[in-house]
Amino acid sequence: MYSQLADELESLKATDLYRRLRRVETETGPWATVEGRRMLMLGSNDYLGLASHPRVREAAKEAVDRWGAGAGGSRLTTGNLAIHEELEAQLAALKGSEAALLFTSGYLAATGTIPALAGRSDLILSDALNHACLIDGCRLSGAEVRIYRHGDAGHARELLADRGRFRRALVITDGVFSMDGDVAPLPHLHALSRETETWLMVDDAHATGVLGQQGGGTAEYFGLPQNDIIHMGTLSKALGSQGGFIAAPTVVVDYLRNRARSFVFDTALTPAAAGAALAALAIVREEPQRRDKLMENARLLRELLKIETQDTITPIIPVLIGEAQKALDLAETLERQGIRAPAIRPPTVPSGTARLRLSVTAARRSWM
């Protein structure tokens, strides 16, 4: 009955694009036991080591004790807990925005927000290497989507030449690109958005808590006025929890609260995730040295591997291989030596650019 699917899976296997899960049997951190073997973990997004931090764990437990295991309803019906509002206020503060809105994942923040902000009469400019959740949000919106060359604000400008034909225009970019570790040319995109009355949305999944003096992300790193940008983020990377958010001017947040379908029709974030994120935000504020340690570890690993990357300010280090099969072989070789460095293949990255995607964490004290 499902033989077509089986056939397709076979062809994925034949082209080295089949994916399988690896079972992690201890808590993940710099080291973890994967399918019975102790491994050096070199691909985690838990950049600051907060997922297993005692204070963050404790806050998750306290939130469960106080609020229960689930929120019991959507935010607009019965599930709007005080802890959600507290977390939104702190996320807005971190981002230098007037307001913030929680979603239950970054993926849902993107796929709810983009179609709420743009529709059939509108134009979206999207970086060629944007994350899949942004691509899906663009597709759902029904807007005209134009892809500009990766990191090329000049190309984005060219594609905006007939801006006047559209009701609205929206530029969307990752802040730090998830599989390349480079940083978007945000000052140029920001200037462009000002000049052409185009909204600017930045997916800061990998920059929140990581870039900027306060950990505010890409806009803070560049010293841009943060309030006119629509920041998207996740609680599930440097903040070590789970959930997503938008931080933006009050009017945008108010609009999304009414119009973003993945907000309106989704049960509110679980209290444990909110509590954990609040504790993580406190640590992000109080312990900037974690960001220094993260950058130091990234520098060390780049040096160790003799990898020159364009941007040396992010914890993501891509080792470009090319063919999917070669990347897979290398990852398996490393795995036999006790190193978990995931191979990233299409469709996560463009065809012919398979790679190992390494990342470091501030929790790693040494490389031994």
Ligand SMILES: *Cc1c(COP(=O)(O)O)cnc(C)c1O
């Ligand atoms: C991980 C990631 C997301 C999705 O966030 P989740 O909270 O895990 O759903 C969105 N954008 C980028 C760039 C990411 O790397």
